[in-house]
Amino acid sequence: MSPEPARAADTDERPSRVTIRQVAELAGVSIATVSRVLNGRADVSEETRQVVQQVARDQGYGPRRPARRTGLVGVTMPFTDPAYFASILSGVAEALYEQDMRVVLCPTRHEHDREVSLLDRLMHGETDGALLVLPEESNEELRQLTNHGYRFVVVDPLRTLDEGIPVVSAAHASGANQATRHLLELGHRRIGVITGPPEGTASKSRLQGYHGALAAAGVMPDPDLEVAADFVIEGGAAGAARLLALPEPPTAIFAFNDSLAIGALRAARARGLRLPRDLSVVGFDDTRDASIVHPALTTVRQPLAELGRMAVTLLTRLLEQQSFEPLHVELATKLIVRDSTAPPAR
Numbered sequence: 582m583s584p585e586p587a588r589a590a591d592t593d594e595r596p597s598r599v600t601i602r603q604v605a606e607l608a609g610v611s612i613a614t615v616s617r618v619l620n621g622r623a624d625v626s627e628e629t630r631q632v633v634q635q636v637a638r639d640q641g642y643g644p645r646r647p648a649r650r651t652g653l654v655g656v657t658m659p660f661t662d663p664a665y666f667a668s669i670l671s672g673v674a675e676a677l678y679e680q681d682m683r684v685v686l687c688p689t690r691h692e693h694d695r696e697v698s699l700l701d702r703l704m705h706g707e708t709d710g711a712l713l714v715l716p717e718e719s720n721e722e723l724r725q726l727t728n729h730g731y732r733f734v735v736v737d738p739l740r741t742l743d744e745g746i747p748v749v750s751a752a753h754a755s756g757a758n759q760a761t762r763h764l765l766e767l768g769h770r771r772i773g774v775i776t777g778p779p780e781g782t783a784s785k786s787r788l789q790g791y792h793g794a795l796a797a798a799g800v801m802p803d804p805d806l807e808v809a810a811d812f813v814i815e816g817g818a819a820g821a822a823r824l825l826a827l828p829e830p831p832t833a834i835f836a837f838n839d840s841l842a843i844g845a846l847r848a849a850r851a852r853g854l855r856l857p858r859d860l861s862v863v864g865f866d867d868t869r870d871a872s873i874v875h876p877a878l879t880t881v882r883q884p885l886a887e888l889g890r891m892a893v894t895l896l897t898r899l900l901e902q903q904s905f906e907p908l909h910v911e912l913a914t915k916l917i918v919r920d921s922t923a924p925p926a927r
Contacts, residue, residue, distance in 0.1 A: 600705070745908065864881070
């Protein structure tokens with residue numbers, strides 16, 4: 582076999598670039614501090630600001646976009662499992678495939694510095710744009726990405742974002758209102774809720790929908806019936822145990838995701854309650870687990886795969902520089918009634 586001929590130098594080859602992590606190391610600060618300096622935040626000392634800015638200038642750190650479309654789209658999300666994230670990712674991957682584009686997947690583990698570093702690599706590397714699922718970045722940090730000309734769409738934001746930042750989310754308030762009305766129509770009046778972290782956009786919107794349904798039925802909200810937890814089964818079990826230990830426990834629990842609801846089912850069984858005769862439980866998301874637990878879970882269906890597909894649609898329009906309104910798209914939710922809800926025992 583003849584030796585492979587020497588390959589001509591690629592005229593498009595670019596020199597290696599410095600990353601935000603390297604800027605942080607050279608300046609002796611954290612990635613978060615570099616991000617705050619670059620975003621013009623005031624909560625950094627003037628001395629630190631000057632050091633970071635000098636390092637960035639010396640190293641030639643700054644935005645750089647690919648000279649041509651690559652067909653690669655970055656996707657940042659906390660995890661690829663449980664089913665909530667996997668369902669969104671499946672919609673993204675399928676929609677990108679139809680556009681002859683591919684995913685560059687970046688799990689962030691809900692770590693701000695890790696996510697900032699990954700986004701920096703995506704922005705300065707060979708991706709055309711990105712989809713950011715539950716991003717940890719602040720409104721100001723996302724604005725900075727926009728100012729650098731990087732195209733992205735946020736899916737299910739953790740916090741309220743400016744109108745100019747493209748967002749795709751579900752109708753959280755409407756779904757929570759449907760769930761609460763369902764329980765009210767069954768005859769429940771003491772309806773406990775297990776929310777997610779109270780500062781989250783989804784938790785706030787779902788709580789708003791819950792309160793709205795109670796008000797429409799003439800039921801005063803009871804702060805003792807509202808407990809917060811992380812969106813995991815253990816949090817649901819702990820939250821339900823707290824609610825069921827009240828002197829006058831609820832006859833129904835609305836949990837703000839399916840994992841919390843499954844935890845509530847577990848806590849109820851541990852107390853010897855019969856489901857749904859002694860306690861009705863409603864979840865939110867309609868993940869695969871909702872239909873296979875016992876009793877099968879009444880829940881609010883989020884169009885998870887469609888969230889991913891719609892995000893790709895918006896990003897494609899941005900990449901093609903199409904103008905469109907609105908930048909904030911909200912997809913409908915729907916109550917799915919199964920076996921975990923029934924009228925309260927008399």
